[in-house]
Amino acid sequence: MKKYQLGEFEEIVLLTVGVLYGGAYGVAIKERIEQKLERKVSVGALQSALRRMESKGYLGSELGETTKERGGKRKRYFKITSLGKKALDYNIQTRMELWNQIPDVAWEFKLC
Amino acid sequence: MLKRLGERLLSFYCHPDFQEDIKGDLEEYYFFNLEERGQKYASRKYLTDVVLLFRLTLLRDNWLTQNLSNIAMVKNNLKVAYRSMMRHKFYSFLNLSGLAVSIAASILIAIFVQHELSYDSYHQESDKVYRIATHLKFGDNEFRIPAAPAPMAKTLKTDYPEIRESGRWRSSFTAMVEHNNQFYNQSRISYVDQSMFNILTFDIIRGDMNHFLDEPNTTVLTQTVASKIFGQADPIGKVIRFEDQFDLKVTGVIADIPDNSHFRPQMMISMLSNPDQTSTNWLSNNYMTYLKLSDTNDPQGLYDKFPSFIKTHFSAQIKQFIGATLEQLQSSGSIIEYQLQPIERIHLYSSQDYGIPSEGSIQYVYIFSIIGFFILLIACINFMNLATARASIRAKEVGVRKVLGSLRKQLINQFLTEAVLSSVLAFSVAIGIVYLVLPYFNEITDKAIVNPVFGSGGLWPYLIISCLVVGLSAGLYPAFVLSGFSPVKVLKGETTKGKSGVLMRNILVVIQFTTSIFLIISSLVVYNQLSYLQTKELGFNKDQILIINETQVLGESVEVFKNRMKSVPGVMSATVSSYLPAVNIGNDFPLLRADATSNEEAVSVQNWDVDPDYAETYDLEIVEGRFFSEDMATDSMGIILNETALKRFGYTEDPIGKKIKRMGGLSGAQPPTYTIVGVIKDFHFRNMTEVILPQAMYLRPSTGSVSIKFAPEQALAVQKAAGDIWSEMSNGRPYDYNFMDDLFANQFQSESRVQTIFTIFASLAIVIACLGLFGLSAYVTEQRKKEIGIRKVLGASMPSLIGLLFSSFNKLVLISAVLAIPVAYFFMEQWLADFSYQISLNVAVFIIGALGTFLIAWFTVGFQSLKAARRNPVENLRTE
Structure with a gap:
């Protein structure tokens, strides 16, 4: 059984939310991902x-203050929860474990 | 504009919690894009984003998300239903088996009805195809015939442009065909017009449909016949010798005609080979004539034109033939009328409208549908009764559930789930039963139905619907009663028996018994009537008569054959004649008294050609005069009439020597005159269900068959001798024989079929009703267990205890009898009215019906009551 289910895109979003601590709302997250990973992100997928x-x-959220921008609509700020952190840790840890288990021979690229 | 649309769309599908911030985000992108790439791009982008935002996680609450909790509830309901079924295995078994058997019966009836209703509907544009039916009334003679005059088809088509196509076929006979020196007796041969292939739909296997029968001496075979004669070889272009007379070239092969068609020839011969087909005689109706109307399809309009059509074409011949004008005839009450029968109605309605015996009858379709409905109703009532009767057992469960916060709606759902589950189980079992008994069913109904439920055009969609309907209707009442209990009363121990519940249950039992008594009485009447017809005094001897068919192939030597047979020991008499009793041969011709002045005195008579041994062989009773004799040369112009004919001619006193003449022919020659030499007692020479018609016999050769009367103990020897003599004389022609009593029994095939089906389903209905009563009485005695115990301890006798348990059921059955008897009387009178010879409704039948039901009820209840009354009172009174 999978302990924490986290897809590749979800992982990126989760990380980005962490990076943007305090200012992680839709537009900002999207911009940051597009900028960092140089790939298009659709609003729907995000x-x-x-x-x-x-x-x-994995995420918690709260609505921000009303401002005059955005047609008077509030932003929703996302935060990583402790469960989210565990999921991230688990993901990264399992990957590192797998990485460390790769034998050195595997890195000796030869022309076969 | 696009942006507004996008906003609307988002508000429509997006979950309200998410809307605000997502809209805000989108707004931001919009303004960003507005500055960078312009308004057009920005609003387009807004809309595409909205469309791409249509994700499952972002949607409003819907049936998908809500169902998640419901599935758990349904699962739970199913589990509870299963448990309660298993807890009361006896009741569940009674319930389910009764329901399953009755559903199986209803499905079989539905299959039967569906098949009956499907006749001729497979023809392309079948709604535009009509058969012409003739209604003639002439003097005292009235005819309804499904045929029309020879020239009618062609003339109608030329006269009226709304007729797209017209065609004819005539006769369905058995003849001998030969190929490569192999002889076959081929039945169901008809002469058919080429145009019939444009009117009816046939499945063509070989040959060119447009040139099947457009030349004389051509024939089209069904696949079965083709492979019988030619095996695997391609029959097209091959030649079949027909009756040793002429050759027929095979031009086509069609698939066997479906059995839901009224017209099922096995071999079709070109109408052009039938010399009579060019006849211009408008007064002889021998051709089944079909019309296909144009797209306007207005049969009434065409029908309204027939009177003027008749006037144009018939007048001259009527004048010449009958000697009166059409107007004179009509003013004296004669009728010449042509009607259009929609082809799909032929099978079920023609026997009523046109007096033609056909297997189907809409009446039987109705009767069987009603029985099917009754059977299902009885089973549903069983279900409701047992469910409500067991209410007190379930009452505690309901009380606890309610206390724990169950809503009434949820309880109703639970009980309905139980009912639907039972009905699903019952339907599955029923479908299994249907497939198991299908072979027997096909045998009884003379049909060839395969895979009626899941095949193409199968019943399964209807079954799914009726499964739900049965489940819900049987479960609705118990669901409302059970869910309506007050939890406090139930848990305190005051079991809510509910006076209204008892009343309702009694009403349902009365309905059950009313239908049962009705069915018992009806099946008794049907049984009596049909066996009356079969055992009625026939007027001729049908036993120990061997019939050799197709003897015309012997030609002149048929007399030799007959005389050789006569010398066989054990043969009592033999006669040569194509005319046999009970096989519905028709040869009408009008005859007149010799002194008649007007043709309107004509009597339509069945004319039979016989030889001098006919009366002896069939034991016909001579009332006056004598039968034909070979020694009297004058007998060739003699005639023998039956009593009915004599009465119609008015020769009641001293008829011998009086003269009878034929009606003048078209040729205008002097019609022949016959002298009456004898009078025979009426006998049933046609179907037993018909009135005996006027009949005349002539001493003339007709060599179609030889009838041999033999001594019963010599049956085998005679049969063998006949076969030996035949093979000696016939040059390899097939030997085809019947026994008269078999032919006679064939007459009753459709009637005895109805009798069997009716009896089976009526007894089923009664058995199922008893099953319900059995369960109910078991429950009632169980409830009164303590009461019985106390009564017994205080000294009540066995009879008084049983009487106590019986009394309530007696009342119910009595009420049912009072309700059922008048209804049964009314319906049975109606049914009997259609028979020419009918039994009178006997009081005994009603008494037997009611008493029988009483007995069955007593027997069912008695078993339980006896058990309860005999039990040791200690067992009843001990508390666990």
Whole structure:
């Protein structure tokens, strides 16, 4: 059984939310991912990933203050929960373990 | 504009919790894009983003998300239903087996009805195809015939453009065909017009449909016949010798005609080979005539034109033939009328509308549908009764559930789930039963139905719907009663028996018994009527008569054959005649008294050609005069009439020597005159269900068959001798024989079929009703266990105890009898009215019906009551 289910894109979003601590809302997350990874992110994919992780309990969120920008609509700021952190840790740890187990011979590239 | 649309769309599908911030984000992108790439791009982008945001996680609450909790509830309901079923195995078994058997019966009836209703509907544009039916009334003679005059088809098509196609076929006979010196007796041969292939739909296997029968001496075979004669070889272009008379070239092969068709020839011969087909005689109706109307399809409009059509084409011949004008005839009450029968109605309605015996009858379709419905109703009532009767057992469960916060809606759901589960189980078992008994069913109903439920056009969609309907309707009442209990009363121990529950249960039992008594009485009446017809005094001897068919192939030597047979020991008499009793041969021709002045005095008579031994062989009773004799040369112009004919001619006193003449023919020659030499007692020479018609016999050769009367103990020897003599004389022609009593029994095939089906389903209905009663009485005695115990301790006798348990059921059965008897009387009178010879409704039948039900009820209840009354009171009174 999988302990923590976290897809590749979800992992990136989760990390980005952590990076943008305090200012992680939709537009900012999207911008940061696009900038860092140099890939297009659709609003739909991002939003559904955010809400999915929120229902799984990896993310928490609260609404910000009303401002005059954005047609008077509030921003929703996301935060990593402790469960989210565990999921990230688990993901990274399992990868590192696998990485360390690769024998050195595997790195000797030869022309076969 | 696009942006507004996007906002609307988002508000429509997005979960309200998410809307605000997502909209805000989108707004931000919008303004960013607005500055960078312009308004057009920005709003387009807004809309595409909204569309891409359509994700499952972002949607509003919907049936998908809500169902998650419901599935758990349904699962739970199913589990509870299963447990309660297992806890009361006896009741569940009664319930389910009764339901399953009755559903199986109803499915079989549905299969039967569906098949009956499907006749001729497979033809392309079958709604535009009509058969012409003739209604003639002439003097005292009335005819309804499904045939029309020879020239009618062609003339109608030329006269009326709304008729797209017209065609005819005539006769269905058995003849001998030969190929490569192999002889075959081929039945169901008809002459058919080429145009029939454009009217009806046939499945063509070989040959060119447009040139099947457009030349004389061509024939089209069904696949079965083709492979019988030619085996695997391609029959097209091959030649079949027909009756040793002429050759027929095979031009086509069609698939066997489906058995839900009224027209099922096995071999079709070109109509052009039938010399009579060019006849211009408008007054002889021998051709089944079919019309296909144009797309406007207005049969009424066409029908309205028939009177003027008749006037144009018939007047001259009527004048010449009958000697009166059409108007004179019509004013004296004669009728010449042509009607259009929709082809799909032929099978079920023609026997009623046109007096033609056909296997199907809409009446039986109705009767069987009603029985099917009754059977299902009885089983549903069983279900409801047992469920409500067991209410007190379930009452505690309901009370606890309610206390724990169950809503009434949820309880109703639970009980409905139980009912639907039972009905699903019952339906699955029923379908299994249907497939198991299908071979027997096909045998009884003379059908060839395969895979009726899951095959193409199968019943399964209807079954799924009726499964739910049965489950819900049987479960609805118990669900409402059971869920309505007050938890406090139930848990305190005051079991809510509910007066209204008892009343309702009694009403349901009365309905059950009313239908049962109705069915018992009806099946008794049907049984009596049909066996009356079969055992009625026939007027001729049908036993120990061997019939050799197709003897015309012997030609002149048929007399030799007959005389050789006569010399065989054990043969009592033999006669040569194509005309046999009980096989529905029709040869009408009008005859007149010799002194008649007007053709309107004509009597339509069945004319039979016989030889002098006919009366002796069939034991016909001579009332006056004598039968034909070979020694009297004058007998060739003699005639023998039956009593009915004599009465119609008015020769009641001293008829011998009086003269009868034929009606003048078209040729205008002097019609022949016959002298009456004898009178025979009426006998049933046609179907027993028909009134005996006027009949005349002539001493003339007709060599179609030889009938041999033999002594019963010599049956085998005679049969063998006949076969030996035949093979000696016939040059390899097939030997085809029957026994008269078999032919006679064939007459009753459709009636005895109805009798069997009716009896089976009626007894099923009664058995299922008893099953319910059995369960109910078991429950009632169980409830009164303590009461019985106390009564017994205080000295009540066995009879008084049983009487106590019986009394409530007696009342119910009595009420049912009072309700059922008048209804049964009314319906049975109606049914009997259709028979020419009918039994009178006997009081005994009603008494037997009611008493029988009483007995069955007593027997069912008695078993339980006896058990309860005999039990040691200690067992009843001990508390666990």
